[in-house]
Amino acid sequence: MSAQRIAVIPGDGIGVEVVDAARSVLDAVCARHGISLEYRMFDWSCQRFEREGTMMPDDGIETLREFDAIFLGAVGWAGVPDHVSLWGLLIPIRRAFRQYVNLRPIKVFTGVRSPLRDAEDVDFVVVRENVEGEYSEVGGRLNRGFPDELAVQESVFTRVGVSRIADFAFDLAMSRRKYVTSATKSNGIVHTLPFWDEVVAERAAHYPEVRLDSEHIDALAAKFVLQPQRFDVVVASNLFGDILSDLAAAVAGSIGIAPSANLDPTKQNPSMFEPVHGSAPDIAGRGIANPIGAVWSAALMLDHLGHPGAAEDVMTAVTATLADPDTRTADLGGTASTAEVTAALIAALP
Numbered sequence: 238m239s240a241q242r243i244a245v246i247p248g249d250g251i252g253v254e255v256v257d258a259a260r261s262v263l264d265a266v267c268a269r270h271g272i273s274l275e276y277r278m279f280d281w282s283c284q285r286f287e288r289e290g291t292m293m294p295d296d297g298i299e300t301l302r303e304f305d306a307i308f309l310g311a312v313g314w315a316g317v318p319d320h321v322s323l324w325g326l327l328i329p330i331r332r333a334f335r336q337y338v339n340l341r342p343i344k345v346f347t348g349v350r351s352p353l354r355d356a357e358d359v360d361f362v363v364v365r366e367n368v369e370g371e372y373s374e375v376g377g378r379l380n381r382g383f384p385d386e387l388a389v390q391e392s393v394f395t396r397v398g399v400s401r402i403a404d405f406a407f408d409l410a411m412s413r414r415k416y417v418t419s420a421t422k423s424n425g426i427v428h429t430l431p432f433w434d435e436v437v438a439e440r441a442a443h444y445p446e447v448r449l450d451s452e453h454i455d456a457l458a459a460k461f462v463l464q465p466q467r468f469d470v471v472v473a474s475n476l477f478g479d480i481l482s483d484l485a486a487a488v489a490g491s492i493g494i495a496p497s498a499n500l501d502p503t504k505q506n507p508s509m510f511e512p513v514h515g516s517a518p519d520i521a522g523r524g525i526a527n528p529i530g531a532v533w534s535a536a537l538m539l540d541h542l543g544h545p546g547a548a549e550d551v552m553t554a555v556t557a558t559l560a561d562p563d564t565r566t567a568d569l570g571g572t573a574s575t576a577e578v579t580a581a582l583i584a585a586l587p
């Protein structure tokens with residue numbers, strides 16, 4: 238197989254540090270598995286914004302289109318409003334490349350303390366719809382500045398959009414514990430969410446082995462805290478999935494280990510892999526960032542690129558490294574540096 242091409246966007250702050258660490262782990266695991274990845278670095282970031290006035294060049298999306306995957310650190314820095322860094326880079330990439338799945342695996346590892354009392358065996362995945370739903374640009378504001386000022390924003394749910402995210406969730410459940418929970422609120426939101434429920438149930442009929450529960454979002458949020466062990470795959474609309482995935486990451490103990498993937502499962506466009514955390518200006522430059530969120534994201538990338546064995550090896554190393562108190566970073570109560578954790582990960586590869 239010829240080399241698969243990866244566009245690397247380290248971004249700002251600890252984004253640069255954790256991408257560096259993930260690259261080292263990728264190099265080690267790929268050498269062992271005979272996988273050939275070719276990297277190109279892009280300096281798209283808030284620093285670039287301050288220099289040139291945009292997060293990425295005008296032809297940035299066209300440049301990325303040629304790649305097999307995009308690996309991103311984090312963007313965001315003082316002086317550049319967060320909506321600029323988000324809408325100038327991340328959102329255009331997700332939308333242009335039809336990355337309609339946002340995948341957020343949640344796991345409580347041995348050695349990581351969850352804020353919950355009983356959190357052993359928590360292992361589930363939040364599948365968030367990533368391109369439509371509540372985050373539409375349809376709407377507007379009228380009568381700005383007058384007492385009768387108003388704002389309207391429409392949610393957009395399509396049969397195609399709901400079907401494909403449901404199918405992704407059911408397919409994923411087939412490779413796991415065969416249990417899907419669908420987040421809804423069809424008792425209160427009377428048009429879009431009954432439609433979501435209907436289409437999800439239609440798709441469920443194609444997966445007779447998978448059990449499906451629909452749960453209202455308010456009750457579901459409570460169950461994430463009270464009984465997180467019961468979940469396997471949770472499928473949700475864009476807004477519900479956004480909130481649930483952060484709640485779930487908190488249950489898992491540290492934002493420093495949480496990974497994510499923005500996927501175009503059709504593979505017609507590059508998918509993007511990134512840790513959940515941001516650029517962490519409060520600890521940037523000190524060499525203490527936890528690299529595991531980025532490393533786990535790299536494992537998701539290996540899996541997506543067709544290398545499940547290498548992905549599994551990376552996760553074996555992650556599990557071993559977290560289990561050892563000497564190889565935990567400060568966010569997990571340890572004293573190890575980013576470089577020490579990275580070396581431990583490489584040493585722990587099977």
Ligand code: NAI
Nearest residue numbers: 311312313314319493513514515516517519520526527568
């Ligand atoms: P953040 O995730 O950067 O940091 C939140 C807290 O968690 C901080 O105390 C930080 O030190 C800690 N933390 C985060 N990642 C860590 C790691 N790997 N190891 C150890 N500790 C870690 O979120 P915050 O502070 O709200 O945002 C900072 C900047 O990052 C903002 O400009 C924001 O817009 C941006 N951001 C970017 C994201 C992205 O690129 N996808 C996602 C979230 C925020």
Ligand code: MG
Nearest residue numbers: 479480482483
């Ligand atoms: Mg979020």
